Amino acid sequence: MGKTAKKKPSAPKKISAPKKKTQLNLKRGTMVDLYEARQYLSLDTLKETGLRMPVDVYFKDPAVAASNEAAGFDKDFTTPWEPGLANGPTSARFAVVDYDATKNVLTPPAMWSQAKNCYLAPDGKTVLNEKTKTLFQYHQLSVWAIVQNTLDFFESGAGLGRRISWAFEGNRLIIVPHAGYGENAYYDRASKSLQLYWFDNEKGTVYTCLSSDIVNHEFGHAVLDGLRPYFFESVGAQTAAFHEFMGDLTAILMAFRNNKFREVVLEESNGELSNAELLAGLAHEFSEATQDAPYLRTGLNDKTMKKLAGNLEPHALSEVLTGAMFDILRGVFAKHRKNEVKRWKAGRSSRPSDRRALADTVPRMQMLAIQPLDLLPPCAATFRDYALAVLRAEQVANPTDPSGYRQLMIDCFIKRGILEESDRKPLMQPAPVFRRPALDVFHTVDQIAASRGGAYRFLDDNRAKLFIPLNVDIDIPEVIRASKRTRDGLPMPQQTIVQYLWREDVVLEGKRFGRFAGESTTMLCGATMVLDQNGNLIHWARKPGTADVGKSKAALDEQADGSRRRKEILDVIAARIAAGMIGESIGGELGLLPRAIPPFTVEHVDGKLRFGLAPHFSLDDDHAHDGTGDRQWQISF
Numbered sequence: 001m002g003k004t005a006k007k008k009p010s011a012p013k014k015i016s017a018p019k020k021k022t023q024l025n026l027k028r029g030t031m032v033d034l035y036e037a038r039q040y041l042s043l044d045t046l047k048e049t050g051l052r053m054p055v056d057v058y059f060k061d062p063a064v065a066a067s068n069e070a071a072g073f074d075k076d077f078t079t080p081w082e083p084g085l086a087n088g089p090t091s092a093r094f095a096v097v098d099y100d101a102t103k104n105v106l107t108p109p110a111m112w113s114q115a116k117n118c119y120l121a122p123d124g125k126t127v128l129n130e131k132t133k134t135l136f137q138y139h140q141l142s143v144w145a146i147v148q149n150t151l152d153f154f155e156s157g158a159g160l161g162r163r164i165s166w167a168f169e170g171n172r173l174i175i176v177p178h179a180g181y182g183e184n185a186y187y188d189r190a191s192k193s194l195q196l197y198w199f200d201n202e203k204g205t206v207y208t209c210l211s212s213d214i215v216n217h218e219f220g221h222a223v224l225d226g227l228r229p230y231f232f233e234s235v236g237a238q239t240a241a242f243h244e245f246m247g248d249l250t251a252i253l254m255a256f257r258n259n260k261f262r263e264v265v266l267e268e269s270n271g272e273l274s275n276a277e278l279l280a281g282l283a284h285e286f287s288e289a290t291q292d293a294p295y296l297r298t299g300l301n302d303k304t305m306k307k308l309a310g311n312l313e314p315h316a317l318s319e320v321l322t323g324a325m326f327d328i329l330r331g332v333f334a335k336h337r338k339n340e341v342k343r344w345k346a347g348r349s350s351r352p353s354d355r356r357a358l359a360d361t362v363p364r365m366q367m368l369a370i371q372p373l374d375l376l377p378p379c380a381a382t383f384r385d386y387a388l389a390v391l392r393a394e395q396v397a398n399p400t401d402p403s404g405y406r407q408l409m410i411d412c413f414i415k416r417g418i419l420e421e422s423d424r425k426p427l428m429q430p431a432p433v434f435r436r437p438a439l440d441v442f443h444t445v446d447q448i449a450a451s452r453g454g455a456y457r458f459l460d461d462n463r464a465k466l467f468i469p470l471n472v473d474i475d476i477p478e479v480i481r482a483s484k485r486t487r488d489g490l491p492m493p494q495q496t497i498v499q500y501l502w503r504e505d506v507v508l509e510g511k512r513f514g515r516f517a518g519e520s521t522t523m524l525c526g527a528t529m530v531l532d533q534n535g536n537l538i539h540w541a542r543k544p545g546t547a548d549v550g551k552s553k554a555a556l557d558e559q560a561d562g563s564r565r566r567k568e569i570l571d572v573i574a575a576r577i578a579a580g581m582i583g584e585s586i587g588g589e590l591g592l593l594p595r596a597i598p599p600f601t602v603e604h605v606d607g608k609l610r611f612g613l614a615p616h617f618s619l620d621d622d623h624a625h626d627g628t629g630d631r632q633w634q635i636s637f
C-alpha cells in the first residue's frame with residue numbers, strides 16, 4: 001500500500017466543512033487497468049478510483065456502538081475491489097453462504113452491481129450500509145468486507161509480503177454469517193468455513209457476525225492454519241494457546257490501524273494506553289451477554305507463565321502472550337511520545353501530538369508482530385519460539401536499533417516469563433545480522449525456492465549438517481518467497497521460507513494414558529529455515545527428534561532437546577487425558593455442533609493416534625480445573 005502523507009503548503013488554515021469524498025465513476029476496463037497497477041497507487045487514489053470500496057462496518061460491535069457513538073460505525077472503512085466480485089459476496093478468496101442450520105433457511109445473497117460498483121439488497125436497488133444494518137444482506141457484506149480487508153493486510157508488504165494459502169483444498173474460505181443458534185463462533189477446516197452463530201438475550205439478538213473482534217479472531221485462526229497447518233496436530237498447551245493469541249492479536253491490530261478508532265481510544269484513555277480497554281478488550285457485546293463481563297479477554301492483564309503454570313486451557317494461557325505484546329505496544333508508544341517531545345523542543349512541531357505518536361506506533365507494531373510469523377517452526381510452536389522470532393525479525397529489519405526496541409521487547413518477554421533472565425545476555429550480545437549455514441553441499445537459493453523437490457534435495461544433501469536423521473522421510477509442506485517491506489515502505493531482501501517435517505513414533509505406556517494405554521502416536525519433528533536472496537540464514541527454528549544425528553556437541557545437544565520434547569509431549573497427553581479434555585468430535589455436514597466439540601480431538605490414522613486442536617472463540621472454562629472430571633467442553637448455560 002502506498003504512502004498517503006502529503007506535504008501541505010503552509011498557508012493559514014481555513015476552517016471549512018470536511019471535503020466530501022468523491023468516488024470516480026470509471027469504466028470497468030479502466031478499473032481493471034488500474035487494478036493491474038494498484039501496487040503503485042496511493043491509498044487515496046485507491047479510494048478515489050473505487051479500487052478500495054467503502055463499506056460501513058462496526059468499529060467493534062453493536063453494543064460498543066450503542067454505548068459510545070464515536071466508536072460506532074467506521075465510516076472510513078474500505079476493502080479491496082477485485083475484478084471477479086460476485087453475489088454473496090463472493091471474491092477470489094471468500095464466499096459468503098448464508099445458511100442457518102437451526103432454521104434451515106438459506107437467505108438470499110447480497111447482489112453485486114457492476115454499474116454502481118457496490119453491493120445491493122436483493123431488490124437490486126437498496127444500497128447496503130449503516131441505514132440498512134438490520135438486513136441480513138448487510139450482515140453478509142459487513143463480514144465479507146472485514147475478512148477481505150484483513151487478508152489484504154496480512155498479504156501486504158507490511159505483513160507477510162506474499163499471497164497466503166488456506167489449510168484446505170481450494171482457495172475460497174466459506175463464511176457462514178448466521179450459522180445457527182449458539183453462543184459461539186469458530187473456524188472449521190473440515191468444512192472450509194468460518195461459522196458465526198447468533199443467540200438471544202434480554203436485549204435482543206446478538207449476531208457474532210457483526211462483531212469485528214469475533215470475525216477477525218476466527219479469521220486469525222484460518223490464516224494461521226494456512227501458514228502452519230501442523231499446529232492443529234498438537235497437544236502442547238502453548239501451540240493451542242498460540243492459535244488463540246493469533247486470533248486476538250488479529251482483532252487488536254485490525255481495530256488499531258483505523259485513524260478514527262485511534263482517536264476515540266486516545267480520548268477515552270486520556271492518552272494512557274494502560275487504560276485503553278476499548279482497544280485491548282475483546283468481544284464486548286458477546287461477553288456482556290454471555291458472561292456478564294465487559295470483555296471476554298484483554299491485552300491489559302498481568303498474567304505470567306508462572307501464574308498459569310499447569311493451566312492447559314488455551315484461551316486463558318493465550319492472554320500471557322497477548323499481554324506481553326500489549327506491553328510492547330505501550331512501550332513503543334512511549335518511545336514515540338518521547339520523540340514527539342523532542343521534535344517539539346527542537347522547533348519541528350507546534351506541540352507534541354499523541355495522535356501522531358500512536359499513528360507512528362501502528363505500522364511498527366503491525367510489522368513487529370506479523371512479519372515474524374514466517375519465522376515460526378512448522379509444528380509445536382511455543383511462546384518462546386514466537387518471542388525469538390519477533391526479536392530476530394526486528395534485528396533483520398532494524399540492525400542498529402538506535403531507539404532500543406530490542407531491549408524493550410526482551411524486558412517485556414522476561415517479565416511475562418516467556419523468556420528467562422538468563423536469555424538476556426546472549427540475546428543482547430551483538431551478533432552478525434546474516435550468517436551462512438554450515439553445509440556439505442551448496443545449493444543456490446533459486447534452486448531451493450524453485451519447488452518443493454528443489455528444497456528437498458537441498459535438505460537431503462545436507463542432512464548431517466542440518467541434524468536430520470538419515471533414515472527419516474522428510475515432508476515439505478510449503479516453500480515460499482516473500483517480499484516484505486520495512487516500516488518506511490522500503491523493500492527488504494527477498495526471503496525464502498522452507499518448512500520441513502518428519503514423524504517419530506511414540507508409544508503411550510502406562511496407566512496414566514487411560515483408554516489410550518498401549519497405543520502409539522507420533523511426534524512431529526522438523527524445522528523452518530528462512531534464507532535471504534544470497535543464501536544467508538535469517539532464521540532456523542527447529543523441533544528436533546530423539547534419533548541419532550551425529551556425535552558432535554551440537555548434534556548431541558539437538559538429540560537431548562528431542563528427548564526433552566518427547567517427555568513433555570507424553571506428560572501433556574497424560575495431563576489432558578486426566579482432565580478429560582480429549583474426545584471424539586461430533587461432526588456435521590456444515591461444521592461441528594458448537595456445544596459438542598472437545599477442545600482436543602483424537603482419531604486413528606494409519607493405526608496410530610493423531611491428536612488435534614478444535615479451536616473455538618470461547619469455551620466456558622469454569623469446569624476446567626475443578627478436579628471433578630467434568631468435560632470442559634460441555635458448556636452449560
Ligand SMILES: [Zn+2]
Binds near residue numbers: 218
Ligand atoms: Zn479462538
